[in-house]
Amino acid sequence: MATQGVLAQGLVYLSAAVIAVPVFKRLGLGSVLGYLCAGAAIGPWGLALVRDPEAILHFAEFGVALLLFLVGLELNAQRLWQLRVPILGMGNAQVIVTIAVVALLGISFRTEWRFALVAGMGFAMSSTAIALQTLAEKNLLGTPGGQAGVSVLLFQDIAVIPLMLVLGLLSAGAESSSMDWQRIGTAIGLILGIIAVGRYLLRHVLRYVASTGSREIFIAFSLLLVIGTALLMQSVGLSMALGTFLAGVILGESEYRHELEMDIEPFKGLLLGLFFIAVGMSVDMGLFASRPMAVAGLACGVVVLKIVLLLALARAFKLSSQDGWLFGLVLSQVGEFAFVLFGVALSEQVISKDQANLLNAAVAASMMTTPLLMLLHQHVLSPRLNRAQPVSAGTIEDRHPVIVAGFGRVGQVVTRVLTARGFKVTLIEHDPNQIERVRRFGWKAYYGDVTRLDLLGSAGAATAQLIVLAIDDADQALRAARLIREHFPSVRLVVRAQSRTDAYEWVELGIPFVRETFGSALTLAERALVSMGVPAYSAKRAAQQFQRHDEALIESLASQRHDQKTLISANTQARSDLEQLLQSEGGARVSDKEAGWH
Amino acid sequence: MKPALVLYAHPNPEESRVNRQLRAAIEGIEGITVHDLYETYPDFFIDVPREQALLLEHQAIVFQHPFYWYSCPPLLKEWMNRVLEYGFAYGEGGDKLHGKHFLQAITTAGPEARYRREGINHFTLPELLRPFEQSAHLCGLVTHAPFVTCGVKSLSDEALRESASSYRSLLADLTAGRYPPATNTFEEA
Numbered sequence: 001m002a003t004q005g006v007l008a009q010g011l012v013y014l015s016a017a018v019i020a021v022p023v024f025k026r027l028g029l030g031s032v033l034g035y036l037c038a039g040a041a042i043g044p045w046g047l048a049l050v051r052d053p054e055a056i057l058h059f060a061e062f063g064v065a066l067l068l069f070l071v072g073l074e075l076n077a078q079r080l081w082q083l084r085v086p087i088l089g090m091g092n093a094q095v096i097v098t099i100a101v102v103a104l105l106g107i108s109f110r111t112e113w114r115f116a117l118v119a120g121m122g123f124a125m126s127s128t129a130i131a132l133q134t135l136a137e138k139n140l141l142g143t144p145g146g147q148a149g150v151s152v153l154l155f156q157d158i159a160v161i162p163l164m165l166v167l168g169l170l171s172a173g174a175e176s177s178s179m180d181w182q183r184i185g186t187a188i189g190l191i192l193g194i195i196a197v198g199r200y201l202l203r204h205v206l207r208y209v210a211s212t213g214s215r216e217i218f219i220a221f222s223l224l225l226v227i228g229t230a231l232l233m234q235s236v237g238l239s240m241a242l243g244t245f246l247a248g249v250i251l252g253e254s255e256y257r258h259e260l261e262m263d264i265e266p267f268k269g270l271l272l273g274l275f276f277i278a279v280g281m282s283v284d285m286g287l288f289a290s291r292p293m294a295v296a297g298l299a300c301g302v303v304v305l306k307i308v309l310l311l312a313l314a315r316a317f318k319l320s321s322q323d324g325w326l327f328g329l330v331l332s333q334v335g336e337f338a339f340v341l342f343g344v345a346l347s348e349q350v351i352s353k354d355q356a357n358l359l360n361a362a363v364a365a366s367m368m369t370t371p372l373l374m375l376l377h378q379h380v381l382s383p384r385l386n387r388a389q390p391v392s393a394g395t396i397e398d399r400h401p402v403i404v405a406g407f408g409r410v411g412q413v414v415t416r417v418l419t420a421r422g423f424k425v426t427l428i429e430h431d432p433n434q435i436e437r438v439r440r441f442g443w444k445a446y447y448g449d450v451t452r453l454d455l456l457g458s459a460g461a462a463t464a465q466l467i468v469l470a471i472d473d474a475d476q477a478l479r480a481a482r483l484i485r486e487h488f489p490s491v492r493l494v495v496r497a498q499s500r501t502d503a504y505e506w507v508e509l510g511i512p513f514v515r516e517t518f519g520s521a522l523t524l525a526e527r528a529l530v531s532m533g534v535p536a537y538s539a540k541r542a543a544q545q546f547q548r549h550d551e552a553l554i555e556s557l558a559s560q561r562h563d564q565k566t567l568i569s570a571n572t573q574a575r576s577d578l579e580q581l582l583q584s585e586g587g588a589r590v591s592d593k594e595a596g597w598h
Numbered sequence: 599m600k601p602a603l604v605l606y607a608h609p610n611p612e613e614s615r616v617n618r619q620l621r622a623a624i625e626g627i628e629g630i631t632v633h634d635l636y637e638t639y640p641d642f643f644i645d646v647p648r649e650q651a652l653l654l655e656h657q658a659i660v661f662q663h664p665f666y667w668y669s670c671p672p673l674l675k676e677w678m679n680r681v682l683e684y685g686f687a688y689g690e691g692g693d694k695l696h697g698k699h700f701l702q703a704i705t706t707a708g709p710e711a712r713y714r715r716e717g718i719n720h721f722t723l724p725e726l727l728r729p730f731e732q733s734a735h736l737c738g739l740v741t742h743a744p745f746v747t748c749g750v751k752s753l754s755d756e757a758l759r760e761s762a763s764s765y766r767s768l769l770a771d772l773t774a775g776r777y778p779p780a781t782n783t784f785e786e787a
Contacts, residue, residue: 535611537673540640597609597671598616598664598705598750 012049016042017273024371030137032130033371035273036364039280050281057278057339061240063271064129064336065230066264068157068241071132071150072248073261080249083151090148090317091155094331098124098309102302114170115355118345121163122359123302127335128153128241129272130370134330138378145323148314149330157242160337161187164237167341170350186236191246194229198250206256210432210447222263239337255435258428258446262454279336279364287361294358299365303373306332322382329377333370334363400424401465405450405480407438410496410516411470415443426459430471450480453487461488469495470516474502481511500554507558522547542582549578601629601773603656604703607663607674609636616705616750616758617664623762629773631656635673642676649681650694658699658772659739661730665704668719668726678733687737696738699777701745702730703765709749724781731781742778 016038024034042049050056075083099120106116131149132141140146165184202225209221226244233243251260287295307328314324339360346356400423404415407429415425427445429435435445448455450471461467467484469477477495484493497503497513506513522543529539553574560566604624608617611634624630633652639645653659663670685691704723712718713726723746724731734741745768747753747761768778 535637536640537609537636538612597666598614598707 009050012042013274013277016277021273028375030134030371030374031273032133032276033368035276036280036368039277039282040285041280042277043281043285045285046281054282056274057282060271060275060278061336062227062230063268063273063275065240065244066226066268066271067129067132069226069229069244069248070261070264070268071154072245072250073252073257075150075249076252077249079252083147083154086148086151086317087155090313091152091159093316094152094310094313095124095156095159097313098306101305101309105305115351117170118167118342118351119359121167122338122341122363123306123334125156125160125335125337125341126153126306126331127333127367127370128157129275129336130333130367131330131335133272134370134374138374140326140330143323143326144319145314145326145330148317148319148323148327152327152331154245156335156337157239157245160239160340161242163341164344167344167348167350170345170348183237187238190232190236190238194232194243194246195250198247202251203254203256206254207432207436210256210259218259219263222260223267226264255439255445256447258455258458259448261458262448262452265454275336279339279367282339282360282364287357288365291358295361295365298358298362299369302334302362303332303366303369306334325377325381329373329381330370332373333366335367338363400426400460401463402426402468403428403456403459403461403464403466404468404470406430406469406471406496407434407443407445408470408472410472411468412438412443414468414470426464428455428459449476451476451483453483456480456484456488461491464488464491466492466494469493471496472498474498474505478502478505478509481506481509485509485511501561503554504558504561507555518547518550545581546578549574549581600631600656601775602631602658602660602769603652604630604632604660604662604769605635605674605677606632607635607661607671607677609671609673611636614664616747616753616761617662619758619762620703620705620747620765621662623766624769627766627769627773630769635677636671639673642673644677644680646680646683649677650683650686653681653695653698656698658701658777659695660701660703660769660772662703663705665706665723665726670730682733682737693738698739699742699772700734700737700739701742701778702727703745703747703768705747705750707749707751709752710746713748740777741781743781745778 017035020038020041021031021034024037025031040046044051080087099117102120102123103113103116106119107113131153135141135146135149141150206221209218212218225247229243229247230240234240251257254260310328310331311324314327319327342351342356342359342363345351346353351359402418402423402425404411404418404425405428407415407427408431411427411429415427418425427443428448428450429438429445430447430449432447435447438445446459448459450456450469461484469480471477471480474497481493481495484491493511495506495511495513496516497506498516500515503513503515525546526539526543529542530536534542553571557567557570560570604621606617606621608614611618621632625632631652661670661674663674669675682688682695683692686694704727706713706723708717708719710723713721713723715721719726723744727744731741745765747758747765750758753761771777
């Protein structure tokens, strides 16, 4: 087994995941528990297919970093500022109270005070990965309870840094405090550096990369960006997750937000899965066997304690009972940062190996409880608490009733008219240079390709009322339209056609269209008539007459368009009909018909 | 202030025999502005501030149009709806046109005899023009007897030339401040 290659390992992980996750999801237990159990099954205490869970865990922590990057993208600086009260208030209260209560309980049970304090620090952490994944899976991120949860999780991720410093001070021989000041200085410098680079440089780099038009390179760059930030932060002893979160917040303002989100998403999913598998593997089943009461008791005890504390906190911060329970249950497990803190405590010799093993096992066991508690929440608590409460559509701003895809010559005019009449519009554009150009005029367009379902989803197609397809590639527009029809059947569509040939396609699909150059061509024809001396109103009438005639012609010919011969003869006939029509409308008609105009 | 603004409304001027000639007869009189509505607003999108400014610049307003279906062409009606705004032409503060003069120059297909109780149209022309008269009254305009060219279908070229020349002298009179008799009929009643 020691010689198994990366691919063979991959095979094991993927098989475990592919077998366990669908089963657990079907049972309604959520994917997280599926991953955890898959990990336990293949780990050293299960089938022993993988020997080195620590290394995997270390690698897979990167999944958490990606997760935080995505959270950051959703929360741009402005939103983060709006959340400052829950983050600082609730976060502070949760961490301090939990540490204090656990430590006091521990001391009252006559454990050694340092062990009790370390346990408190670890237990104060919740699992960002589990909580966010669970909330996202159940579509609860936008609810007040979910938002409060996210705020507290963010605070915990930040709190890890000072807690690690405290652990350093607790260590038997606390020697190097001057070193720590230097580290703090470097850390602050690095954070400021990330903010500066992110704000002033990254947009241009992203535009440059996007303008190559190569998708893989954009994905590669997205990953490079996140991995680079994570490693930089780690190199100065900060949490990778915090660094990527910061990067996410900064890029949350950028027009590439949706695209980055989409590109990172699959990697996040897989790495998080791997992370959960690794956690599952690292559970010391030996301890479960030898000291089941201690592990289970500790795990259950801490979960119950956390629920009680979180409910109290929710009440203090005036969450409704519905939101309070969600908040309490979703944060009730102990998180992955506890592993990190216990690891540091062990290496600083604050706690012993046995103590660390016991705590780790309790943490892993507590993680298993969340999916079960969420089931309880979903099927028992929520229906009781949720009396006639309107369904929250989520609080993600940027979701407007109208989406305009393509912000070129046509899209701009459409958008300007719509916004001038007070409609809010989400813009999607695939040309980075165009995005940059219109940005200078105060327009914000997102970079992306509307033939991708995930982008349509994240732009809010599910809640939009109207999508205007003003992109210049006819095939893409058709593909996008079919996709939208299939997946978001309730949204209305208006599209831009270019040639007569596309127009026929739109007729067949039954989607209202405008031939992009047709209107301008008509105006041009009208001006031409006027400059040939035709009175303005007559010229207008002639153009309108022609428009009606031609639109009817397209409707009627759409079904015969593949038969070249019929098409040609029908067109010829139509042309002579039109000539007669326009002639009679002009000066040459029988004047008795409208003899009233003297 | 200029003496008169002629709002000329004809949807298909190429086919017009009478109105075109009448218009030609007054074109170029000093102080008279001929404003062709169908030529200016073929899309019916009227520039209200511009029209109001034109009204303020002139002492008299003349509607010249064919009398078709007992009314004016649709663009002139649209012009009335849009330009004669509350607060400008009537209602609170709507005194901008007070004291100005109004008259119509219309053409009818049927001869004058048809506009009588016993004729096919049952009403006299002044009766049929009441909505215009009352509109003008509401705007504080002084209304004057209309200039009517009847029976244009059978009008000889000679008679048309005569009509054109009297239309010209009517407008020349306006520039000199001489108006046809006022016809605020309700005041007589």
